[in-house]
Amino acid sequence: MDGYDTVAAVTDRTFRSLGVVGAGNMGSGIAQKIAAEGFDVVLVDLDDAKVARGVESIRRTLADGIARNILTKEAAAAILARIHATTRFEDLADVDLVVEAVFENLDVKKDVFAKLDRVCRADTILATNTSSFAVSDVAAGTQLPERVIGLHYFYHPAKNRLVEVVAAARSTPRSVADAWALQEALGKTPIRSKDSCGFIVNRFFSPWLNEAVRLLEDGVANIATIDAAAKWGFGIGMGPFELMNVTGIPIAAHTANTLGRAFGPLYALPDPLRQQFESGQPWSLEGDADVSRYDAVLDRLLAAVFYVAAALVDEGVGTIEDTDIGARVGLRWRRGPFEMMNQRGVREAAALASEFARRWNVRLPDTLLRQAASNVPFRLQLVTRTITDGIATLAINRPDVMNALNEDVMEQLGDLFFLSADDPAITGIVIAGTGKAFVAGADITFFITNIKSKTVDRIVGFTSAGQDLLLAIERCRKPVVARVHGLALGGGVELALACHYIVATPKASFGFPETGIGIYPGLGGTQRTPRRVGKGLAKWLVLTGQIIGAEEALAIGLVDLVVPYEQLDKAVRELVARGRPDDREPQSVPASHRALAEFFERIGAEGAGNDATLADPRVASAVRRMGSRAPIAARIASELIDRGTGLPIEDAVRLELERLEEIFSTADAYEGLSSLGTRRPVFKGA
Numbered sequence: 001m002d003g004y005d006t007v008a009a010v011t012d013r014t015f016r017s018l019g020v021v022g023a024g025n026m027g028s029g030i031a032q033k034i035a036a037e038g039f040d041v042v043l044v045d046l047d048d049a050k051v052a053r054g055v056e057s058i059r060r061t062l063a064d065g066i067a068r069n070i071l072t073k074e075a076a077a078a079i080l081a082r083i084h085a086t087t088r089f090e091d092l093a094d095v096d097l098v099v100e101a102v103f104e105n106l107d108v109k110k111d112v113f114a115k116l117d118r119v120c121r122a123d124t125i126l127a128t129n130t131s132s133f134a135v136s137d138v139a140a141g142t143q144l145p146e147r148v149i150g151l152h153y154f155y156h157p158a159k160n161r162l163v164e165v166v167a168a169a170r171s172t173p174r175s176v177a178d179a180w181a182l183q184e185a186l187g188k189t190p191i192r193s194k195d196s197c198g199f200i201v202n203r204f205f206s207p208w209l210n211e212a213v214r215l216l217e218d219g220v221a222n223i224a225t226i227d228a229a230a231k232w233g234f235g236i237g238m239g240p241f242e243l244m245n246v247t248g249i250p251i252a253a254h255t256a257n258t259l260g261r262a263f264g265p266l267y268a269l270p271d272p273l274r275q276q277f278e279s280g281q282p283w284s285l286e287g288d289a290d291v292s293r294y295d296a297v298l299d300r301l302l303a304a305v306f307y308v309a310a311a312l313v314d315e316g317v318g319t320i321e322d323t324d325i326g327a328r329v330g331l332r333w334r335r336g337p338f339e340m341m342n343q344r345g346v347r348e349a350a351a352l353a354s355e356f357a358r359r360w361n362v363r364l365p366d367t368l369l370r371q372a373a374s375n376v377p378f379r380l381q382l383v384t385r386t387i388t389d390g391i392a393t394l395a396i397n398r399p400d401v402m403n404a405l406n407e408d409v410m411e412q413l414g415d416l417f418f419l420s421a422d423d424p425a426i427t428g429i430v431i432a433g434t435g436k437a438f439v440a441g442a443d444i445t446f447f448i449t450n451i452k453s454k455t456v457d458r459i460v461g462f463t464s465a466g467q468d469l470l471l472a473i474e475r476c477r478k479p480v481v482a483r484v485h486g487l488a489l490g491g492g493v494e495l496a497l498a499c500h501y502i503v504a505t506p507k508a509s510f511g512f513p514e515t516g517i518g519i520y521p522g523l524g525g526t527q528r529t530p531r532r533v534g535k536g537l538a539k540w541l542v543l544t545g546q547i548i549g550a551e552e553a554l555a556i557g558l559v560d561l562v563v564p565y566e567q568l569d570k571a572v573r574e575l576v577a578r579g580r581p582d583d584r585e586p587q588s589v590p591a592s593h594r595a596l597a598e599f600f601e602r603i604g605a606e607g608a609g610n611d612a613t614l615a616d617p618r619v620a621s622a623v624r625r626m627g628s629r630a631p632i633a634a635r636i637a638s639e640l641i642d643r644g645t646g647l648p649i650e651d652a653v654r655l656e657l658e659r660l661e662e663i664f665s666t667a668d669a670y671e672g673l674s675s676l677g678t679r680r681p682v683f684k685g686a
């Protein structure tokens, strides 16, 4: 094992119904999210009025979703129907996990946990959403502290994906692993925090707010300037003062008080914040921003964050990567603290943080000192390795960009893959994504940047190295399994196809969007797809960009197995035990897809697209979809599929490299890539 490895318990627990205690701001949102993901949920509060208020707030959020066309009336009704709102704790008797979200008062929480002890099954996991108490303290009064953990959600918990998963002193690894898997199944982005006051995110967020207040106190700038500078520097929609007005000055004051008690004056409540809290008034945001003060403001805000982020890593509260993910996903900062330190240069970051440390008469954390001494950027581990029972799981850990592949990810994936392939103690390798997606393709910004700077050769280099890695995966003597939960698009499908087995959850989906953005799959998609599903269906997938669900992927042979989320680990272990499969023949086309396969088999050949199969509604819809694709990309992709037939895979994938310069130099590629996510591209066939 190397320094990046973690050990995790295997999880195969089935969660059927869940409970939430406290139907306030957090509890109602948590219950809504759970129900939206298809689980039954029991929501408990003290009296009927409070229960009704919680349900009403869920109803309002759902109505908003309907108004914004992101939810149908039927889906909203189904979500509400899965929520059983009640005042009876006894109704929690049969739930698998309970999240406590009652007032932030230790006695109230302990009392709730004592009740849960009495009413819940002995194997029910009990989680607290406390923001400021130690999970161990909340657990202290229970009969079975082993099953108590922390699940710290962020407002609004039905929308904000971040959750800090906290192991308390006595929590079993199994409880933590099961709860973690459940968060992923719920589409959340979990990060792991030690049971330490403020966990990861509030630990640096609160000092960031405090520093904003102190900038005001020290007369460095007015509120309008501080907010504007923070918005600009951190890439956020609201500055610290506006944010405090919206989320509540009492919460900000309470957090600072708690952290101050735990970690000393640097974290404590600044006087102006105390006064504002006592006045009961929001901050006045009036005034003009003074651009000339932005740098002075930013340097101090960054200094506070750099210092605290490094300190929490020193203390083992969280990793560098989880700290960054916490900032990006939980607070929606453009970059995490460590990415910002790298951007600034670690020496300069350390110099800024030293100023802050000097003001508070504290020592610079070792994490930052060491890095500054070496003067190389922090290495952000974008792929993690977990070894369980001799199986190495390599998980791409960029959940906020759906684990998109870039040069760093591919390099780290390669390093960990070869490390695992060469280690005699490892019997199988699993490739997975963190969070709600497997891999949603390659990093589009990398392509755009290189097209603009006329360095398409870097795209060719990236693709060629990627092909090498995928060939090595395919040739590996140990079984390699792709573990697909959520979206697998483009490069994600190609990565999965290089593995010996693909096991997916019902929430997985697969597709090749490339020809819709002016390019074609370059990591073996035009070659390995036909080897799995036959030429006709491969052309259908690549030339139409049709996204298919897990069951359809199973039916046509694109994946090997579909199992519920909680059985993924078990399925993976069984596949590893089976060993590497022999060379596979494409699966025969199921009746449901025969017309499609026949139609697309003939694409590129003479007389294609002019026959009886067009009467088939799926073929007709596929033809319509093809109409919106980039014509050059589609033509090359079709040719590549034809030319690769019968070639050894090593030669076949190289065909994809030959046309890359050409495709990335087209106007359509630039149009398709740069329009992604903003508008429908207009392709000119040039």
Ligand SMILES: NC(=O)c1ccc[n+]([C@@H]2O[C@H](COP(=O)([O-])OP(=O)(O)OC[C@H]3O[C@@H](n4cnc5c(N)ncnc54)[C@H](O)[C@@H]3O)[C@@H](O)[C@H]2O)c1
Residues within 6 Å of the ligand: 021, 022, 023, 024, 025, 026, 027, 044, 045, 046, 050, 100, 101, 102, 103, 104, 105, 108, 111, 112, 129, 130, 131, 132, 152, 153, 154, 155
């Ligand atoms: N608000 C946030 O942004 C935020 C973020 C993360 C975590 N938290 C934490 O979540 C918890 C809840 O916060 P909130 O903002 O939702 O509070 P809230 O005041 O909106 O809701 C608390 C709810 O708990 C209910 N309650 C109180 N005692 C109860 C009991 N004994 N049995 C059943 N229900 C009871 C109350 O009636 C109320 O409806 C706190 O621990 C808080 O620190 C809050």
